[in-house]
Amino acid sequence: MEDPLCNLCAALDIPGVVQRLVSDSDPAPLDSPWHNTLADVKTSSASCTLCALILKGWQASRAVVVQTAVQNAMFDPQDPPTELDEPVEKIAGYRDAPGVALEAVRRVREVGDGRGARGSVFLRVGCGPKVRSSWDVLDPVVAELRVARELWEEEIGPGGVDAVVKGDPLAEESLDVARGWLRKCQSRHGAVCGGAEGWLPTRLLQVVPGDDSIYLRHGDSLPSPSGDARYVALSHCWGQGGTPITTTHLTLPLRTAGINTDLLPQTFRDAVTLTHHLNLRYLWIDSLCIIQDDAADWAAEAARMADVYRNAHLVLDAANADADAAGFLRPRAAPDTVRLRGGLALSLLPPQGRRWTDPEGRQDNLAGEPISARAWCLQERVLPRRALLYGEHQMFWECECVRASEDGDVVCQVGGGALGRLCKTAGVADSVFSRVDRNPGNEMKQETNWAAWYRMVEDYTARSITKHTDRLPALSGLAQGVVRERGGEYLAGLWKSGLLEGLLWCKARPGPPALAATPEYVAPSWSWASVAGPVQFPMYDWYTRRAHWKAKMADFESLAEYLGHETVKRDVDDFGRLQGGVLALKAPLLSVQDIRPRQARAPALYSLFGHEPGRSEVADIMVQLKTGSGSLWIEGAFDIPGTSAAAAADVVSLSVVFFTRLPHVLEEGFVEHRFGLILQRSGNSSRYRRVGFVDGVVLKKSMLDAVRGRGMFSVVGYPRPYKEGDLDEVARNNDLASDPLMLGRVEVVVE
Incomplete structure (x- = not known):
């Protein structure tokens, strides 16, 4: 049964175009007249299923356009284009742009079902202004629909086209x-x-x-x-x-x-x-x-x-x-599909960049x-x-x-297969600490050391599991597979050669769901497996979510040294359930002096100019740390809701250990961004357990104009270390972002 179409869609000669494409794979424009603007398509979509489907495809394509613009920093996030988040039909640049483009293309390939070569025919419908600026975020949107046959046996020319999926999965055609x-x-x-x-x-x-x-x-x-x-x-x-x-x-x-x-x-x-x-x-x-x-x-x-x-x-x-x-x-049932005359159908595809065949x-x-x-x-x-x-x-x-x-x-x-992709970044030379190619365009590939594993963990922790003690056993097979394929030393869901990246986990996103304590022992507190709920590893997406423009400028610098670890197995499985574990590191350790709620507005940047440093989406507290010459403040969060009040009342038991730093270089100098963990002393022992994380720039108290609505903290800026009277450019930039705090390192044991 054919779906209702407007006169212009009904007049499209899809069968004729398919016939032409069988012998000529070049894109074929449709000769039939069609709607001239997106506004025309919107009006027609009230009664035409194909126009409605194309409009849906344009909206999905628009979402990719906006996402790409955000990633490429094509506009100031504090002053975005006025229509950025509007539906595509309400954006004048699309709605009124003349000349909607229709064409059909065919791609021949082996489909892998034993029937030999087949052709996929696609109808592409594009819309957008002819002239645009780089900052207006009005790149063309494209809806792409696959042409398919309703009847499996029906062939349209040599090689045919794809068939509509049968409703019965046990139909002989599907089994074939x-x-x-x-x-x-x-x-x-x-x-x-x-x-x-x-x-x-x-x-x-x-x-x-x-x-x-x-x-x-x-x-x-x-x-x-x-x-x-x-x-x-x-x-x-x-x-x-x-x-x-x-x-x-x-x-x-x-x-x-x-x-x-x-x-x-x-x-x-x-x-x-x-x-x-x-x-x-x-x-x-x-x-x-x-x-x-x-x-x-x-x-x-x-x-x-x-x-x-x-x-x-x-x-x-x-x-x-x-x-x-x-x-x-x-x-x-086939979703987003329009039935046409002649036994053909059109099915809307996801936009480019969001297809599993990308x-x-x-x-x-x-x-x-x-x-x-x-x-x-x-x-x-x-x-x-x-x-x-x-x-x-x-x-x-x-x-x-x-x-x-x-x-x-x-x-x-x-x-290779899924396991091969998981192993692709296992122990590779490129890491968040050292990359040969820091091209911003390569950041989205996330091919730095152990990135694939920790991205997998982000997916894994967002899934449900009946028994919390199964959190490590349910990944045991993958850990075994990685060791067999690439080697590596496994530490309760982390890897020794990607240890700092793996230790710096936190809540996946602001708002619910929150991380929760597991009812019984699962893993040491430094492992993501010790809590229930979705986590993220922020160092991996720093350049894609916080400072894409900065990807060519700096790598993270390690502040911690691995000394040793021990895990105690609960079962025969080397990668399974645990009954204990400790980790020893040598790193800067500072005592906590005070804890306050994080100010709502981003801290002000006064003494230096340029892009302000990215801010953690999930940090919600300010932590004051004692240094040899005074104190500093940094943003962070406790892992488990409710921990904050108890810990704030007992700050003498709290410390912060710094694992990495990232100098944020600006025009007149740099600011200091640090990552680490909030630790709590275990009773009277010299050991600690993790209770939270820190992620932010070094801050100081400041007396700011309340009328301007500023917060009470500002970013500490460090000037370029110019040598007086030395105008040599190399000397000026030498040691530009060296560690300004120069903190000593001590042995820290976390259990």
């Missing part, structure tokens, strides 16, 4: 795509995407053709006449209250005797069904293959999780199911699915060499060489 992906990966990628030959989990579920039961078998004695022990591993959300069926010591004999598939929750039944359709005979499901009431068995199997998912012949990702009872092979591969095609909210499922996404993933609207494929979607998109993996 899945089989084609797997077949092509096996034949073309070989050992790159294959697991370790002969490796098997401790237990597997045997799926017998024609049998309505599955059987729990020990991996050492699989009854496979053909010798084919390739297995499928399931990644799934158990759901609130856990999964309805598990293996315990009591039920173990029953599982071995056979489990009738009618008794399985729908997600498990769907996994069995797909295993049948893919002609495989063994299936691994954690709740059935691990004895759930045996702590020793659970600990041993958790330690093998990396091997289970890494060596599976295929991983099934039930991404769209929020519980095992829901199932993942549910009917699907070259850097940073976008996640399953980001909005229920499985992406669960902590345990993160490593189950990263570890597999091959995975078949079921989203709400379509099916996806990921292996070490290719990522593909059921609607036809395909991209070669950049830097």
Whole structure:
């Protein structure tokens, strides 16, 4: 059934353009007349589904334009363009600009489903002023729609175009795509995407053709006449209250005797069904293959999780199911799709820069699915060499060489599979402390030392987890995978060669959710795993969020030296649960004298001119520190809400340890930005535990004009160290941003 269209959209000859593009891949303008301005499209969108979809695409494209302008400092954030945050149809520069541009383009590629080469045809609709200034933030906006066939069998010229995703995930056409992906990966990628030959989990579920039961078998004695022990591993959300069926010591004999598939929750039944359709005979499901009431068995199997998912012949990702009872092979509907005459459809794509097929591969095609909210499922996404993933609207494929979607998109993996991308920055030479190329345009790539790991931790800590003591075990497989691929010494979720970057974590964003104390011991206080809630690592995004313009000017400088550490394991897993741990560093340590709420306005910068230093979004206190010559103030925050009042009443037990500094160079001199931790002495001992962080420039009290609305603190400025009578430029700039505080370092032990 065709969707309602205006006369101009109905007159577009999409089939004719597709026919022309089959033999000529150059962009083809549409000869049919169409709307001349965005205002015309807005008026038509009230009754035309295609005009409404294009307007939606322009709005999404506009969001990317604004984001890029912010990152590139194209305007003064204190004086932004007046229409910056307005809907695109209300911005005169777009609304009234004449000459909306329509064209169709075709890209031919191997889609990876075994059907050979296919063509993707896109309709691009652009809008924007012909003349603009660099500061007005009116770059063109573009809506791009994919042309697809409603009927799978229908071909429009040689090679055809992509097909609309079938509503039934078990339709033969959809199953053919899945089989084609797997077949092509096996034949073309070989050992790159294959697991370790002969490796098997401790237990597997045997799926017998024609049998309505599955059987729990020990991996050492699989009854496979053909010798084919390739297995499928399931990644799934158990759901609130856990999964309805598990293996315990009591039920173990029953599982071995056979489990009738009618008794399985729908997600498990769907996994069995797909295993049948893919002609495989063994299936691994954690709740059935691990004895759930045996702590020793659970600990041993958790330690093998990396091997289970890494060596599976295929991983099934039930991404769209929020519980095992829901199932993942549910009917699907294509979103943002307009049906046209002639069996064609147009589907709106995300704007450039926000597609999972973009070259850097940073976008996640399953980001909005229920499985992406669960902590345990993160490593189950990263570890597999091959995975078949079921989203709400379509099916996806990921292996070490290719990522593909059921609607036809395909991209070669950049830097290998997901684990390869995670390992890409493990122990690399470029770091926040030393980079050869400090081009601002490269900052968005975030390829400095351990950046990929800590970005992954930011995602991980924003996910939910039932047992807080699982916070390290649920990442154990990834830590093992990194060590096997790249090496490195692991410290309770951090890495020794990226230690300072990892120690400087804080709350992810202002407002809720807040960080919370875990009800039982999980990790040492210096580890992000010691708290519950989303965290961030601010040193990595300093130049992208606070001072993009400054990326070529300075690196962070380390103020701390690693002396040693010790962690005490709770289980056999070297990367799993802990029962203790300490870290010893040599660094500047200053006593806290006072704590006050942070002033609302940014501290004034009087003696120097230029860009003011970036301010932490989550700091909310001012900390006064005692120095040999007096005192200084710096902004920060306590990790756990409610800690502030108790700590402020007992400041004598508090200290601040500085880990890094970043001289913020201005025209007449520089200001001193420092990062560190707020520590509290543990009882009467000489050891400390982390209770907060500091992140800000060195501040001083100042007597300011209250009428001007200024705060009571201002930034301490340090002049250029000119030598009297020396006009040599090199001498003038020598030692420009040397440490003005010159603090001594002492041994600090944090537990």
